[in-house]
Amino acid sequence: MKLFDVYPINDINIVKALGSNVWDDKGNKYLDMYGGHAVISIGHTHPNWVKKIEDQLEKIAFYSNSIKIPLQQELADKLGQVSGKNDYQLFLCNSGAEANENALKLASFHNGRKKIVAFKKAFHGRTSLAVAATDNPAIIAPVNETDNVTFLPFNDEESLKAHFEKHGKEVSSVIVEGIQGVGGIRIASKSFLQLIRDLCTEHGSVFIADSVQCGYGRTGKFYSHDYAEVDADIYSMAKGMGNGFPIGAISISPEIAPKHFMLGTTFGGNHLACAAAIAVLEVIEKEQLMENATKIGSYLLSEIKKIPQLQNARGVGLMIGFDVPEELKDLRSHLLNKYKIFTGTSKPNVIRLLPSLALSKSNADLFLEALRKEVTLLSARSKNIPANAEL
Numbered sequence: 085m086k087l088f089d090v091y092p093i094n095d096i097n098i099v100k101a102l103g104s105n106v107w108d109d110k111g112n113k114y115l116d117m118y119g120g121h122a123v124i125s126i127g128h129t130h131p132n133w134v135k136k137i138e139d140q141l142e143k144i145a146f147y148s149n150s151i152k153i154p155l156q157q158e159l160a161d162k163l164g165q166v167s168g169k170n171d172y173q174l175f176l177c178n179s180g181a182e183a184n185e186n187a188l189k190l191a192s193f194h195n196g197r198k199k200i201v202a203f204k205k206a207f208h209g210r211t212s213l214a215v216a217a218t219d220n221p222a223i224i225a226p227v228n229e230t231d232n233v234t235f236l237p238f239n240d241e242e243s244l245k246a247h248f249e250k251h252g253k254e255v256s257s258v259i260v261e262g263i264q265g266v267g268g269i270r271i272a273s274k275s276f277l278q279l280i281r282d283l284c285t286e287h288g289s290v291f292i293a294d295s296v297q298c299g300y301g302r303t304g305k306f307y308s309h310d311y312a313e314v315d316a317d318i319y320s321m322a323k324g325m326g327n328g329f330p331i332g333a334i335s336i337s338p339e340i341a342p343k344h345f346m347l348g349t350t351f352g353g354n355h356l357a358c359a360a361a362i363a364v365l366e367v368i369e370k371e372q373l374m375e376n377a378t379k380i381g382s383y384l385l386s387e388i389k390k391i392p393q394l395q396n397a398r399g400v401g402l403m404i405g406f407d408v409p410e411e412l413k414d415l416r417s418h419l420l421n422k423y424k425i426f427t428g429t430s431k432p433n434v435i436r437l438l439p440s441l442a443l444s445k446s447n448a449d450l451f452l453e454a455l456r457k458e459v460t461l462l463s464a465r466s467k468n469i470p471a472n473a474e475l
Contacts, residue, residue, distance in 0.1 A: 101128030122438035125324030140359035155358035176353030180296030180322035181209025191290035197256035205267030252287035262308030265297040269405025277312035300324035303401035304378035329360035373441035377401040411466035423454040
């Protein structure tokens with residue numbers, strides 16, 4: 085049987101990982117500045133995470149949600165404490181798309197409405213409703229098409245006000261990433277998020293903060309939306325939540341009441357997933373990884389901004405992007421193949437950095453050294469200047 089071909093694949097087989105490094109089957113060591121799409125939050129194979137999963141595996145790996153699973157409450161308590169949302173409610177699932185799917189569905193249950201506001205360049209997942217709220221026609225199948233989702237310009241406050249003035253009582257929810265990841269590291273302004281909060285409160289709509297990629301401490305705050313100093317009604321999360329173990333969740337305002345069977349899941353909140361997620365929160369707290377994300381992220385961003393050939397460097401914490409001009413179009417592939425450094429990308433020309441929150445300054449410097457060197461070489465090549473000449 086063949087694998088269904090849905091991704092362009094690098095011809096690299098990673099067989100070992102530790103911290104911010106991974107190794108292939110040929111023994112080559114790589115610096116991971118992408119963390120598998122922001123999944124690796126506390127570093128690859130962190131010993132506390134490994135032990136927690138191993139210990140749980142020796143007890144019980146899975147039983148259904150028809151019985152009490154105390155680990156779920158332990159996770160809820162820890163998440164409430166670390167996130168600062170102690171009075172919220174937790175629904176556990178398996179992925180970011182599933183988290184957003186349930187968030188949008190729950191909002192509709194809550195207010196009985198159908199209409200959703202999403203934003204240009206948004207990415208919320210690939211399942212039915214989540215992909216309908218994603219601004220990418222190439223991944224929306226005919227069966228996913230709906231007129232219940234309206235896409236407005238990101239960070240455009242006047243457009244948002246105008247939409248609510250005309251359709252406010254029809255809007256079930258507004259879903260927004262605090263920082264658009266796939267959309268190219270586009271940061272929601274503080275005033276924009278505050279306006280969403282005000283309009284949702286005024287019109288009885290649900291504010292959904294998609295924190296799947298930009299959450300879990302990556303920006304130095306637990307949820308990137310926290311920089312706006314307002315509370316969303318629902319926070320969706322996944323990626324960094326399990327450090328590679330599949331788990332997702334929504335954190336739900338106490339204003340939204342549950343009913344039996346309105347949401348459900350087979351594998352969500354299973355014993356192993358909860359053990360992995362508890363370990364992640366313990367490490368984030370004990371090793372002060374949100375503070376490290378702020379410190380190392382600020383350093384990386386300031387140094388990248390000093391490289392004149394790179395354009396529009398932006399980001400918060402360890403969620404960073406910069407634009408690559410045409411003459412440097414091979415930069416990302418060269419970083420991988422020549423310097424053994426993984427980075428991410430967004431169309432048309434953005435390099436994304438989403439490393440572990442435990443990234444050290446020495447590893448940041450390794451990346452910066454390779455980045456400066458390759459930018460210099462590619463710039464010289466584009467101008468037919470000898471590579472050893474002074475620029």
